[in-house]
Amino acid sequence: MTRIPYFLLFLTCLSLTAFAQESSARLTGIVVDSVNHSPVVGAYVAVSRNTPDARPEYVTTDINGKFSFNGLSKSVSYWVKITYLSYKDVSKMVTVKEDVQDMGTIPLAEATANLKEVKVTGQVTAVQQKGDTTQFNAAAFKTNPDATSEDLIQKMPGITVANGTVTAHGETVNRVLVDGKPFFGDDASLTLKSLPAEIVDKIEVFDKLSDQAQFTGFDDGSGQKTINIVTKADRKTGQFGKVFAGYGLDARYQAGGNVSFFKGNQRISVIGLSNNINMQNFSSQDLLGVTGSSGGGRGGSGGASNNFLVGNQSGITGTNSFGLNYASKFGKKVDVSGSYFFNRTGNTNLQSTEQEYFLSGNTANQFYNEDSRTSSVNSNHRLNFRVEYNINPKNSLIITPKLSFQENIAASAKAGLTTLADGNRLNSSDNTQTNKNSAYNFTNDMLFRHAFDKKGRTISLNLNTQLNDRNGTRDLYSENLYYSSLSFPDTAMRGDTIDQRSFTSSGGITLGGNFIYTEPISTTGQLQFNYGLTVSNSNSGKETYNMIPDENVYADLDSLLSNTFDNKYVTNRAGLGYRYRKNSWTANFGIDFQNTGLYSQQTAPRNSEVDQSFTNFLPSFMLSYRSRSGTQFRTSFRSSTNQPSISQLQNVIDNSNPLSLTAGNPDLKQEYRNMFNMRYSLAGADRPYNFNAMVFVTQTNNAIVNSTYIAQQPTTLPNGIVLEQGAKLTAPVNVDGSWNARTFLAYGKPVAPLKLNINVTSGFNYVRSPGRINDIANYSNTYAVSQGLVVSSNISEKLDFTVSYSGNYNIVRNSIQPNLNNNYYTQGITGRVNWIFGKGFVFQSDVNNQSYRGLGEGYNRNFTLWNASIGKKFLKNNAGELKLTVFDILKQNNSVNRIVTETYVQDVTNRVLTQYTMLTFTYTLRNFGKMPVRNENENRRRDFNGSRGNFPGSEGRGAGGF
Structure with a gap:
């Protein structure tokens, strides 16, 4: 009988929220590499109203290259700007006309500047919270040239490695992904020891839902504490x-x-x-x-x-x-x-x-x-x-x-x-x-x-x-x-x-x-x-x-x-x-x-x-x-x-x-x-x-x-x-x-x-x-x-x-x-x-x-x-x-x-x-080495409205198409 109140509570909450209405809209899209069409993970996406005093708001793309902004107004124009290291910036004006305005697939082209000639000044932000993901910027944690990814993450707050067990924020890490893909199965320690720190751009820590739960957006309780290693754009090709x-x-x-x-x-x-x-x-x-x-x-x-x-x-x-x-x-x-x-x-x-x-x-x-x-x-x-x-x-x-x-x-x-x-x-x-x-x-x-x-x-x-x-x-x-x-x-x-x-x-x-x-x-x-x-x-x-x-x-x-x-x-x-x-x-x-x-x-x-x-x-x-x-x-x-x-x-x-x-x-x-x-x-x-x-x-x-x-x-x-x-x-x-x-x-x-x-x-x-x-x-x-x-x-x-x-x-x-x-x-x-x-x-x-x-x-x-x-x-x-x-x-x-x-x-x-x-x-x-340059004619055949990778119902981790 003690479990009956849980059921009543559920029905009460359901009745109170079933008729809720929302007039705001949502803007979504997928950011990919213009050459190999792989998702660009961790790119910064800024959205601001088309007014002189507008203040931009930021999100980053997830392991599938996807982003989403909520709480936008219909029939309003917004500037969308996408930036990422070693890629050319992309800016586009978008007018929100639907409840869910989809920008489709957005390709980023490789920047032609020599990275060795770029001098970055200022304090690098060490940690950011991006939705349900804690993101660490590798550039904020200096390591020696021979360091592994394991050496790198041990400098990051809340992450420890002891006797081969990786712990993040008090929980055992069960999986380590590389650019969103499995690496040696579920062996977290093996992955971290195998990858050098110098190829790492960002470290993302989150609770990865099962593939089915990611699709539906409903947590089924089978999620795992996961680390995703985002590699640098100029380290995606080489030995x-x-x-x-x-x-x-x-x-x-x-x-x-x-x-x-x-x-x-x-x-x-x-x-x-x-x-x-x-x-x-x-x-x-x-x-x-x-x-x-x-x-x-x-x-x-x-x-x-x-x-x-x-x-x-x-x-x-x-x-x-x-x-x-x-x-x-x-x-x-x-x-x-x-x-x-x-x-x-x-x-x-x-x-x-x-x-x-x-x-x-x-x-x-x-x-x-x-x-x-x-x-x-x-x-x-x-x-x-x-x-x-x-x-x-x-x-x-x-x-x-x-x-x-x-x-x-x-x-x-x-x-x-x-x-x-x-x-x-x-x-x-x-x-x-x-x-x-x-x-x-x-x-x-x-x-x-x-x-x-x-x-x-x-x-x-x-x-x-x-x-x-x-x-x-x-x-x-x-x-x-x-x-x-x-x-x-x-x-x-x-x-x-x-x-x-x-x-x-x-x-x-x-x-x-x-x-x-x-x-x-x-x-x-x-x-x-x-x-x-x-x-x-x-x-x-x-x-x-x-x-x-x-x-x-x-x-x-x-x-x-x-x-x-x-x-x-x-x-x-x-x-x-x-x-x-x-x-x-x-x-x-x-x-x-x-x-x-x-x-x-x-x-x-x-x-x-x-x-x-x-x-x-x-x-x-x-x-x-x-x-x-x-x-x-x-x-x-x-x-x-x-x-x-x-x-x-x-x-x-x-x-x-x-x-x-x-x-x-x-x-x-x-x-x-x-x-x-x-x-x-x-x-x-x-x-x-x-x-x-x-x-x-x-x-x-x-x-x-x-x-x-x-x-x-x-x-x-x-x-x-x-x-x-x-x-x-x-x-x-x-x-x-x-x-x-x-x-x-x-x-x-x-x-x-x-x-x-x-x-x-x-x-x-x-x-x-x-x-x-x-x-x-x-x-x-x-x-x-x-x-x-x-x-x-x-x-x-x-x-x-x-x-x-x-x-x-x-x-x-x-x-x-x-x-x-x-x-x-x-x-x-x-x-x-x-x-x-x-x-x-x-x-x-x-x-x-x-x-x-x-x-x-x-x-x-x-x-x-x-x-x-x-x-x-x-x-x-x-x-x-x-x-x-x-x-x-x-x-x-x-x-x-x-x-x-x-x-x-x-x-x-x-x-x-x-x-x-x-x-x-x-x-x-x-x-x-740099990735090969794509044929310009082929580049022109793709635009912001491309539909590749836009899978309805799969909006990153846990969107459920909603």
Whole structure:
């Protein structure tokens, strides 16, 4: 019943706005290059009345070259002026006669002036707010000649890069585009490392809607935080990149490079990397079998993200990788982009883990210590493809298939010990494992879009397919010791030996479709009707065989550790939405009705069935305000559901660690989430600063969390498995009361007299994590305050330095064990300098001090990692460089990490790379040329009324033809 007010609110808002009328008009157009007809992204468009005292208003073109002005008057003439670096200005008088006056396609011709002779004076505007896009001008942030795009964006306020993860304004960046086109799929870190900073004109940060949502203008909740790199006009044709090779002490080596060939619309990039010094570049789909075995890791809130997650493995990694990216335009109607990436990593790691479990009542807390050595070899092939076919001005088709193959071989040796607070032992285990896994994943989306003659009336149909398959083999040998009872620990013991081989398999197919129809009901209002159907079938099986000693063969089927499981989801979803837009205000209201049927069946070792149905109302709301002065406000609310995975549903024991068993739960229900966020930003040419403030709140009902049972004495589980004293069984359950709230503030300001950029960030996080331990609910409340400061130079290309500070203070409070409440603090202070002096000499150095306080005895650390290099540039245009680098000069490098959950606190240390010295040679390729001059007769055949690219119903990001 609590969801009924959402529906009433929606109907009320719909009735109040459905009859709104607006007499103002809108002016639109598309700006393209006159030679290759590619969109000109980030061009300035000024509109002013045809009067002497008229003050112009500005917008910039989006990633499709499109612009739009609202609030104009009919029957009035306006001057439209379009400007962009290295292009000739275009001015045109336009008389607005219709509600939506379309200027069509406007070509910009290349300027004939030599750019080297142009001297620009004055302060460059660093940041501007263009509608829903935050735009950074690269010219306002000076970097050295060898800097990458990653080096450049780290100078920009609110953007950070840590361990390969890119964050913008408090949110993880999932995609990086180059001139609006994909580059190496969704691998953001790979894109930023591959492109030199010198080709970048602007950096745009925005929430990219799905292709279907961009067309309709209604946010479907599947948007991603995206960075778009706008390249300089005089860098769109040429060859650029670098290759390097180095060798050092302890047989350390590195070799690789990237080379790009740009020629108008055609772009080819090749990358390669081989090293054994922890230079890594992979995403989560490259890590099959590395982050966990096939049967482990159930629970949590939905598992790891399958989107984009780049990060470094612990330990020491050797990497061999190769990638190819291609983008081009075929004729006037077809845009094609695709990439292939191969990654092979070999990793070794020594890890020490300490866990403290919170038990209730008078029961003493348990401690678990584990030392492990692991090694793995992981191979991955990734292919991404995108074809966009503009059939005609009213119809388009987009196809985006993705395919990946993974193989992993891993071996580990672990020694674990469980004790009480007084040090008395409860159990111990020494085990070795080998795992072999292989898998493939395939997805494909097909989106058809059609715009009717009536503005705002559209239909779109999206069909998607997902296929996945995984097979694995695991050998486990474990020697385990158990003590007689918790009442008399450390006095008597018995043991057992496990010698098993397991075969696992899982696979699934998902077919889905979504149909959307939009209809304008006034000059300010638009309705959307949507219906979606998704059918998902998945299966999972595990067969575990014990060794027959006399025969030395794995042939004794262990039915308690074997299982065959099938799962089927059928989801129907229908909804109604309303969109209101007037001047600088936009509002979306929507409500969906969703019915999900879940049917699960276990066929071995015994038959059981689960047949459930879930019915939900899913409301959504969005309100935004955008002023022409650069002020933006946006608030939104959305409800959604999350289904448990097949591994979370499969009720089979995983005994990879006999002291810590895991299992699934076939009775899991879907999660129901309410998400609220609010954003406020200030940026513009008339402000000497920029400011962003954001609030994110997520509340989850039926959250899928871990329930842990720790046996106080040998206990026989319902499936017949004996859980020895002190051993743990963890399985996922549904619990209410999960909250996650975050705030983020970012302030950036250039200090012109000192030639510095100063960026300040602040944040507050609150996480309420429910869980169960020994059937008692525990709520872990974590409060975290963060503060960051970055001071970067803006002096010259020869002297580039950055100093930064980040601090996090964490307060943890637990409901069942107040005595274990904990406060801990972590901070990092970093400094980096790149100095080119004399006749091509280069000095580089970076210092990183990390401090940890409150983590526990033996884990409070304070260490400094210092790397430095000296080099000399030579060859023509300083294309070559020879550099000597010393890593970890102070020999203090180490790794420590704390994880706080609702049931335990965990401290982990990992093996790290120690000091080495390396000599490296780098060759930089820079060969840029002007695009060919177009035939004048052909130029004259095109005018401002050209219709190419003017696709009704697709007005940039989220216009919906309205």
